[in-house]
Amino acid sequence: MRRGMYVYAWDLWQEGTAAVAGRLRDAGLNALSLATAYHAGKFLRPHGPDGKVWFPEDGTVYFRPDAARYGRLQPQVASMVAEYDALPALARTAADFHVTGWTVGLHNSRLGALHPDLCCQTPFGDPLINALCPSQPEVQSYLVALCLDIAAQPGIGEIAIETPGFQTYRHGHHHEFELIALSEAVETLLGTCFCAACLARAKAVGLNAEALARQARRDLEAFFADGAAPVLNPQADPDWAALQACRADTVTSLVAEVRAALDGAVSLAVIPSVQTPNSLCWREGSDLAALAKVADRLEVPAYQTGPAAIASDMDQVRAAAGDAAAIGFILRPTWPHVTGPDDLAACVTSARAAGASQLSFYNYGHMRLQSLDWIAAAL
Secondary structure (H helix, E strand, O other), X not given: OEEEEEEOHHHHHHHOHHHHHHHHHHOOOOEEEEEEEEOOOOEEOOOOOOOOEEOOOOOEEOOOOOHHHOOOOOXXXXXXXXXXXXXXXXXXXXXXXXXEEEEEOOOOHHHHHHOHHHEEEOOXXXXXXXXXXXXXXXXXXXXXHHXXXXXXXXXXXXXXXXXXXXXXXXXXXXXXXXXXXXXXXXHHHHHOOOOHHHHHHHHHOOOOHHHHHHHHHHHHHHHHHHOOOOOOOOOOOHHHHHHHHHHHHXXXXXXXXXXXXXXXXXXXXXXOOOOOOHHHHHHHOOOHHHHHHHOOEEEEEOOOOOHHHHHHHHHHHHHHHOOXXXXXXXXXXXXXXXXXXXXXXXXXXXHHHOOEEEEEEOOOOOOOOHHHHHHHHHO
């Protein structure tokens, strides 16, 4: 079984590729998922040798892309790559590790700000610049090109796509703010895309998406006025359930297109959700059973709090994906998810009981180094 760690290029750069690889080996790990396309953030680094806070550049890649592969959506190289190129460094000094290109796909606020016409749109027509829309043909071509580009880099054995589809309204955008409490139903309606491409896909399967958008605006305006709960149920009402199925087909088809383009050169994993618990993944257009059939495996964050909740989440994922699905689970060996090595060992046991084909841990740069000892004991 592969046992992996999620890692950022800047941690390898500052701590030394060989030194980090050595620590991971000592913890019993044999795989590494490197952020090759990533978003902005403000990250605390407990063992950072040259400072404790890092601000990643927004929507950049950590390799040298081939511009000729892309159309209007062009990747931007992170400035640190001029001094440190992580994938060749890993190929030279950690060739015994299986390397996954951890690829944040359609969450790209830099590209969204440059191309709002390719972003998801609320029922009111507001572009959500953090979310490129998977229904847009140019976005589809960009994701395929990005994955092929990463697959061509030294040492890559797998691509893992995070945000392969739609995103929820709430996604931790910079200074995201409101002064009214949003229910799950309100967030779902606000995050449902009604761009021209989504309207066309819905029409092609016999749905009147314009009417659904009017329903959403009606319920949202009532909520904004006095807090009235939405009348429609975006998961159960028949036309809305059909819209969710259409959205899921959009995402599944795009993942299948990426897999076909890779043509077996490297394997493809899909991170189907960035929500907790994973049962909410339908809001992103993720059908776990369908995705498991078109990708080589699912890579599922198990980010609940405490061993019991984490085990329950993993069991629900297994039930939804089916017995035949290859599933890797990602655990956080840190606060607030676990409180020590015994908790982590219980989570590892639960992951194995849920039929995990791979175990990964998140994230080297964010955790205390003592978490590596917990991992070693749990494995």
